[in-house]
Amino acid sequence: MMRSMYSAISSLRAHQLKMDVIGNNIANVNTVAFKGSRVTFKETFNQTVKGAGGAQDGRGGTNPMQIGLGADVATVDIMHARGASERTDSPTDLMINGEGFFMVSDDPNYLNRYYTRAGNFSIDTNGNLVTQDGYKVLGYMADESGYLKSNIEGIQINKSIVYPPQATKPTPNNPEEDVVIFSGNLNNLTRSSVDLGATSTVGTGGTSVYKLDTTIVKGKAIYIPNDEYKASIGRETTMEVFDDFGNIHRIKLVFTKKEVSTGDIDNPPYTTWNVDAFYLHPDGNMLRNGVETITLDPNGNPIENEGIYGFSYGDKSSGAFSQGSFEITFNEKGLVTGNNKMTFKIGQGLTAGAGPLEFDINLGDLTQFANTSTAAATYIKGYKQGALSDFAIAPNGEIIGNFDNGQRRVLGRIAIANFTNPAGLQKTQSNMFTSTRNSGMAVIGLPSTNGFADLNPGSLEMSNVDLGREFTNMITTQRGFQANSRVITTTDQMLEELVNLKR
Numbered sequence: 495m496m497r498s499m500y501s502a503i504s505s506l507r508a509h510q511l512k513m514d515v516i517g518n519n520i521a522n523v524n525t526v527a528f529k530g531s532r533v534t535f536k537e538t539f540n541q542t543v544k545g546a547g548g549a550q551d552g553r554g555g556t557n558p559m560q561i562g563l564g565a566d567v568a569t570v571d572i573m574h575a576r577g578a579s580e581r582t583d584s585p586t587d588l589m590i591n592g593e594g595f596f597m598v599s600d601d602p603n604y605l606n607r608y609y610t611r612a613g614n615f616s617i618d619t620n621g622n623l624v625t626q627d628g629y630k631v632l633g634y635m636a637d638e639s640g641y642l643k644s645n646i647e648g649i650q651i652n653k654s655i656v657y658p659p660q661a662t663k664p665t666p667n668n669p670e671e672d673v674v675i676f677s678g679n680l681n682n683l684t685r686s687s688v689d690l691g692a693t694s695t696v697g698t699g700g701t702s703v704y705k706l707d708t709t710i711v712k713g714k715a716i717y718i719p720n721d722e723y724k725a726s727i728g729r730e731t732t733m734e735v736f737d738d739f740g741n742i743h744r745i746k747l748v749f750t751k752k753e754v755s756t757g758d759i760d761n762p763p764y765t766t767w768n769v770d771a772f773y774l775h776p777d778g779n780m781l782r783n784g785v786e787t788i789t790l791d792p793n794g795n796p797i798e799n800e801g802i803y804g805f806s807y808g809d810k811s812s813g814a815f816s817q818g819s820f821e822i823t824f825n826e827k828g829l830v831t832g833n834n835k836m837t838f839k840i841g842q843g844l845t846a847g848a849g850p851l852e853f854d855i856n857l858g859d860l861t862q863f864a865n866t867s868t869a870a871a872t873y874i875k876g877y878k879q880g881a882l883s884d885f886a887i888a889p890n891g892e893i894i895g896n897f898d899n900g901q902r903r904v905l906g907r908i909a910i911a912n913f914t915n916p917a918g919l920q921k922t923q924s925n926m927f928t929s930t931r932n933s934g935m936a937v938i939g940l941p942s943t944n945g946f947a948d949l950n951p952g953s954l955e956m957s958n959v960d961l962g963r964e965f966t967n968m969i970t971t972q973r974g975f976q977a978n979s980r981v982i983t984t985t986d987q988m989l990e991e992l993v994n995l996k997r
Contacts, residue, residue: 496985497541497561497563498981498985499981499982499985499986500563500564501562501563501564501565501981502564502978502979502981502982502985503564503978503982504538504563504564504565504566505564505565505974505978506975506978506979506982508533508535508565508566508567509971509974509975509978510975511533511567511570512533512535512567512967512971513968513971513972513975515531515532515533515570516964516967516968516971518531519531519959519964520959520961520964522957522959523957523959523961523964524956524957525925525957526612526613526614526925526954526955526956526957527577527589527610527611527612527613527925527954527955527956527957528577528925528957528958528959529572529573529574529575529611529958530572530573530957530958530959530960530964531570531571531572531573532570532571532573532967533567533569533570534567534568534569534571535565535566535567535568536565536566536567536568537562537564537565537566538562538563538564538565538566539562539563540560540561540562540563541560541561541562541563542558542559542560543559543560543561544556544558544559545558546558571917572917572919572921573958574916574917575958576592576955576958577955577956577957577958578955578956578958579950579953579954579955579956580953580954580955580956581952581953582952582953582954583952584952585884585885585886585887585951585952586615586616586617586623586887587613587614587615587951587952587953587954588613588615588887588908588949588950588951588953588954589613589949589950589953589954589955590611590613590910590941590947590949590950590955591889591947591948591949591950592946592947592948593912593916593947594910594911594912594941594946594947595609595610595611595910595911595912595913595916595927596609596610596611596612596613596631596632596908596910596911597609597631597632597633597646597909597910597911597936597938598610598624598625598629598630598631598632598926599629599630599632599648600628600629600630604630604632604646604647604648607632607936608629608922608926608927608928609911609913609919609926609927609928609929609936610625610924610925610926610927611925611955612625612924612925612954612955613949613954613955614626614954615631617651620650620652621650621651621652621653621654622648622649622650623648623649623650623651623908625924626924627923627924629926630648630649631648631649631908632646632647632648632649632908632909633646633647633649633891633906633907633908633909634646634647634906634907634909634940635647635649635650635905635906636903636904636905636906636907638658640903640904642904642906642907646909646938649893649906649908650906651882651885651893651895651905651906652882653881653882654882655881655882655895655905656879656880656881656882656897657877657879657880657881657882657895657897657899657901657903658740658879659736659738659739659740659876659877659878659879659899660736660740660875660876660877661736661737661738661851661876662674662735662736662737662851662853662874662875662876663851663852663853663875663876664853664854671875672854672856672873673853673854673874673875673876674733674735674853674854674855674856674871674873674874674875675855675856675859675871675872675873676855676856676857676859676860676869676870676871676872677859677860677869677870677872678729678859678860678861678867678868678869678870678872679860679861679862679863679865679866679867679868679869680728680729680749680751680767680824680860680861680862680867680869681728681862681863681864681865681866681867682765682824682828682862682863682864683864684725684726684727684728684751684867685725685726685751686726686751686752686753686754687703687723687726687750687751687752687753687768688752688753689753690722690723690725690726691722691723692720692723692726694818694819695748695750695768695770695819696717696748696770696772696782696783696819700720702720702723703719703720703723703724703726703727703748703750704717704718704719704720704748704770705717705718705719705720706796708795708796711778712794713790713794713795713796714778714779714788714796715779715780715781715788715796715798716778716779716780717772717780717782726750726751726752727748727749727750728749728750728751728767728867728869729747729748729749729867729868729869730746730747730748730749731746731747731869731870731871732744732745732746732747732774733745733747733870733871733874734874735838735840735851735853735874735876736876736877736878737840737845737848737849737851738845738848738849738851739845739846739847739848740877740878740879741845741846741848741878742878743773743840743844743845743851744773744774745771745772745773745774745838746771746772746774746780747769747770747771748768748769748770748771748772749767749768749769749867749869750767750768750769750770750819751765751767751768752766752767752768752819752821753765753766757826762825762826763825763826764823764824764825764826764831765823765824765862766821766822766823766824767821767822767823767824767862768819768820768821769819769820769821769822769836769857770782770783770819770820771783771805771807771838773785773804773805773840773844775788775844779796781798781804781805782798782805783805783806783807783808783818784800784804784805784806785798785799785800785801785804785805786799786800786801786802786803786804786805786841786843786844787799787801787804787843801841801843802841803841803842803843803844803850804841804843804844805838805839805840805841805844806838806839806841807820807836807837807838807839808820808836808837809833809836809837810835810837810854811833811835820836822834822857822860824860824861824862828861828862828863829861829862830857830858830859830860830861834856834857834858834860835854835855835856835857835858836854836855836857837852837853837854837855838851838852838853838854838855839851839852840852855871859872877899877900877901878899879899880897880898880899880900880901881897881898882895882896882897883896883897883898884896885905886951887908887949887951888949888951889941889942889948889949889950889951890907890940890941890942890943890948890949891907891908891909891910891940891941891942891949892904892906892907893905893906893907893908907940908941908949909938909939909940910938910939910940910941910946910947911936911937911938911939912936912937912939912946913929913933913934913935913936913937914933914934914937915932915933915934916933917933918930918931918932918933918934919933920933
């Protein structure tokens with residue numbers, strides 16, 4: 495009779511433990527990436543009253559007679575089913591869209607690793623990507639070229655990261671690289687400067703298309719078109735190039751129609767255009783070809799000083815620098831023929847210690863048709879130094895830095911880990927797990943590669959607790975507890991009747 499009481503007690507303990515698990519599940523119904531648990535029971539030992547008997551001598555066999563000795567907890571399983579997605583739009587919130595775990599660590603050497611599905615990360619004062627408890631998120635950082643390093647370390651997104659400048663010049667192993675390309679049209683209806691009577695494109699006298707004018711800004715060298723020759727100006731446009739230090743150099747290009755050759759039987763017609771430029775100095779002066787600096791005479795008028803460290807351009811193939819305009823020729827079909835590369839030199843006197851800058855402009859894509867002039871630089875290599883302005887995390891785990899010079903670069907990549915038996919992981923604090931002998935070793939990889947899951951940036955995984963199931967389990971657990979308590983009460987009453995037999 496005492497067996498029933500102790501069986502009921504064992505069941506009460508088992509149901510109490512199950513209620514504890516249910517209570518913890520419900521308590522974490524809104525915990526990020528929480529994985530609910532379930533409890534299963536098993537029967538404990540059995541007392542054999544009579545063993546089984548085999549058939550013999552015409553009699554059949556008999557079954558064993560056993561009395562169970564109660565219930566016990568068989569397992570407390572962690573349910574690793576993926577929870578629903580909650581959109582947050584926070585750049586540091588991440589969700590694993592499949593199997594796997596983020597790796598985090600509180601060890602300076604990143605050897606003590608924990609695993610979590612909770613991707614509600616943030617950036618600390620040192621730029622480290624961390625959990626809400628300060629554990630560093632692990633992955634692979636990138637070098638200055640954007641290539642990932644081979645060792646796992648804490649992900650850091652430091653606002654002090656800079657993007658080095660790139661000069662507008664060809665790489666050493668490709669000296670013929672086009673670093674500036676002009677495209678567009680020059681209107682063939684533009685008047686010829688020769689027909690209008692101009693003797694040059696740029697000069698100080700009154701017979702040039704552009705003349706030096708000191709009345710606009712006193713003491714500054716400013717070039718403006720002569721009114722009588724304006725009709726020969728097909729296009730004015732400005733471009734920006736960069737030296738090795740990332741300094742910006744602004745150059746104004748002027749396309750002036752020179753003359754039209756009608757040709758003859760042996761020579762087809764062609765049209766020539768002068769291409770000239772002004773260096774727009776930050777002090778407000780305009781430097782023309784071959785000029786290094788501007789000084790003022792006793793009357794305050796600007797004086798152009800020529801020098802090898804100034805601004806010049808010309809035809810590299812002929813070596814004609816600082817000797818007038820660069821010419822391009824269009825054939826009868828409106829296409830550029832002959833030499834189409836104009837070389838510029840910006841001396842070290844204008845680069846603030848960065849060294850001279852030399853580059854070519856490819857004018858071969860220009861056309862000459864009866865349409866609006868649209869010639870402009872459609873490609874310019876180079877940029878200034880950039881500071882990190884913001885970042886974004888891609889579905890493949892790459893952290894893309896956006897710099898204020900318009901460039902982008904991979905700063906690092908978040909790593910994730912898979913396990914052969916995720917159910918074998920052991921829970922620790924703060925939604926984290928540790929590996930065990932039954933979970934297997936962590937298999938580390940990169941999102942979106944080799945079967946590893948993608949990430950959902952700007953989203954969080956919600957708890958996978960099903961309230962309907964938990965309340966149902968709560969009801970059955972309560973009834974089981976009540977029923978076993980009745981067994982104890984009934985057994986007590988039976989023992990009381992037994993004691994009262996002597997009366």
